[in-house]
Amino acid sequence: MNLIGPRIGVAPGDYVQAAAWLDSGERRLGLALLGGALIAFPFVVSEYLVFMACVAGMAVVSIVGLNILTGYTGLLSIGHAAFNGIGAYACAIAAAKFGAPFWIAIPAGGLAAAAAGVLVGLPSLRIKGLYLAIATLAAQYMFLFVAQHWESVTGGDRGFQVTPASVAGVRLDSDFRLYWLIMPVTVLMCAAAANLFRTRVGRAFIAVRERDYSAEVLGIDLLRTKLAAFAIASFYAGIAGALMAYFFKVVNPEQYTFTASIFQLTAIIVGGLGSVLGSVLGALFMVAVPELLKVAVSAFAGADQAKSAIMLASARELVFGLLIVGFLLFEPFGLAEIVRRARAALTLWPFRT
């Protein structure tokens, strides 16, 4: 049985087979099991875990987007949370001011973020590397400034209330109901990302990452490719932000700070740069870590709520920092590489690589 292993003994006879996604019965079975688990999940676990699953799903969408930009295309962005914020505000405004239903408001959030992404990406042809990272950082702070001070549109620091979406008269106001919105979107976005790198555009991203001038010599239009990367990554971020708006029922600048951007960068490093699986693993890991820390810190600090909240903030920074540095030094390809090694070992067992 080779449920999760790499493709072994697959000999495609024609191009259709070679391009197939589900190239073996085991693979189909594995995917069916995963799908079944995702559907059964909210029925069997506690409310708290459904809540965490929703949070993780939204994180996955956003982090997959960041990985497309930073991991696959090699354009370092330290302002990804700003695009979450733009998506969230656009979605909330579309829903509240124009009465758009959620199936228009959420894509509207994604498109607004994509447009902003193209704007921020425009200088990327001239500036790159560190300077581009600094430019995205500046964009992050300018977004926060606008969100805080353009009160007539964004509601300032108080934020923006979001009315729950409704489908055929059913209000999506509980975590359980929202799960059925967030989970399918997450799955869809991940599948799209995985497929993207089987296309010409996706391959061009990777070529640009490896050496942008060489890619240009090969006939890749640099500006267009970089802008496409920015647009797609920001679209993902915007969709995630729009989901957050519906999920947390409020949009305010505090959710989309520099810290949130760093959180997402940490996730792609922990998960694995340039890997969709890595983004998913990194997102799940990074959502789980603060929760585990909460348990550890409250055991350590005892009953004092205020003290443990303060300790938690510091402990989280410390652990995130250690994770970044530790993974960069000891496992630069992240959790995805660990999984790949485990798979290889499992497939070849009892032989060794």
Next chain:
Amino acid sequence: MNLFIEYSLVGLAAGGMYALMALGFVLVFKGTGVFNFAQGELMMLGAYVFLTVNQLAGLHWSIALAATAVFALAAGAFVERAILRALAGQPLLSVVMATVGLGLVLKGAVGLIWGQEQRTLPGLLPRAPVFIGEFLIPGNAFWSFVISMAVVGACLAWFRFTRSGVAMRAAASSQVNAYAVGINVPRISALTWGLAAAVGGFAGVLLAAINNLTPHLGDLALSVLAVLIVGGLDSLAGVIVGGLVIGWLQSMTGAYLGGQYREVMPFVVVLAVLLVRPHGLFGRKEIERI
């Protein structure tokens, strides 16, 4: 008109502090080609070390300052040895994120050790306002300007005239050739990091004496990005120009546009400069080989 001159003077004085804060970034970038996002946290750490030696151990501030410098030198050299050297030759993303991670580690560790509450450092600088002609400048702004300029000047002179300074410039311009003439490049890199951390620690003490000290003191360093971009990431003299320009601009925006624009102005400048002159006003343009 008088108001304009007064605000200008206050802004320029504040610019001196910016120059000092930016100096640590430039030293590391010039010396080792790494942009150190943890520089702000090294500043914050220096201020806490100073606080501990000065208040808890009850020693004179000059001893505390010396202890801070020694500690920062060691910490900077350690960081270079433990993290940056292992990442030599890795892509930019890894190196940048390693410094971001280091910053988080320092911030979290300081928060756990010293706690989140605000501390006040003893006022090191005379508070009495200084008059230039008929214009009044707050004492600590004026004296921190003077001290900053002295430190930046000392660094400039050190790079220009001392053996280790010249070695540092050599290692920065070409590692291979520096090795060839017998310079111990790893040691020079460690020294660069130590020096930057010491300058940062000093800036942190000054900054914490003016503001208050919390583990978030390092966040202020991000507003220095504008100074770096205007001055060029690898230009020591650019730090002074950039610091003065940004200090003046910030004072002007505060005076004429309103206080809330002060915080965002540096980032607007960053984007504007990057769009017009991608490598900063005084930075050297990198030439890339395919």
